[in-house]
Amino acid sequence: MKLPENFPAMPDFPPGEVWLAGAGPGDPRLLTVLALHALSQADTIVHDALVDPRTLQAARADAERIFAGKRGGRPSPQQREINDTLVERARAGRRVLRLKGGDPFVFGRGWDEASALTAAGIRFRIIPGITSGLAAAALAGIPATSRDTNHAVILAAGHRAQDGRSAADWEALARLGQPIILYMPMAQLGDITAALARGGMAPDTPAAIIQGTSTDAERVVDSSLAMLATDAGREGIGAPAIVVIGRIASLRQGLLASMAGWQ
DSSP states (O other): OOOOTTSOOOOOOOTTOEEEEEOBSSOGGGSOHHHHHHHHHOSEEEEOTTSOHHHHTTSOTTOEEEEOOOOTTSOOOOHHHHHHHHHHHHHTTOOEEEEESBOTTSSSSHHHHHHHHHHTTOOEEEEOOOOHHHHHHHHTTOOSOBTTTBSOOEEEETTOOSSHHHHHHHHHHHHTTOOEEEESOGGGHHHHHHHHHHTTOOTTOEEEEEESTTSTTOEEEEEETTTHHHHHHHHTOOSSEEEEESGGGGGGGGTTTTOOOOO
């Protein structure tokens, strides 16, 4: 796709600089133009597990590719190791692209990496991406907000430790009466839904599980708060998945007849 002549010029990507970019929810077509530019310029790309391999094909053929994916329950690089890699490659005079699924500052450790780069005196640029929770909801026909249902939405990480404080936090979120979009929730889905119910959320609250959004593996399972964990198990839903809980989850039913398929 050729950009219009009056389109803003792409910024220089100087050697020794790190760009922290979001790759969006999966499909390479959801990359931002600036992230695509960064891919074409980078000498080193440090990427997550959820970055589609087709996205990496937009990089230079001679670019160094370093896998830095974090997957629950599997051996993964520690955050300090990733930080050190970014600093080391930048100090070697390379153009370093840290490419993360979704948006780097939404449950993406982007702040940790930006802080480490600042402490090391490394210049960096932040390139936002489409965050997976909002993208998954939209692509499934679920509005994050609707003037008839809600004027706020809660984004929450679902992989927090199983302790009393976390359970109390879920109960507090339930009492806010706002829809909740859960990132990385599958390992603790039963505990989360039980805590939300203790907080007063009705068992029949509409919900939806969205697996592999914008990819060939995408599946959407309509459910309710009380049945979420059961439906996920019956349907064999695993990570990566987003869960939407609240009245907004049921609104998709009115759109399905006219929605074009994403692929």
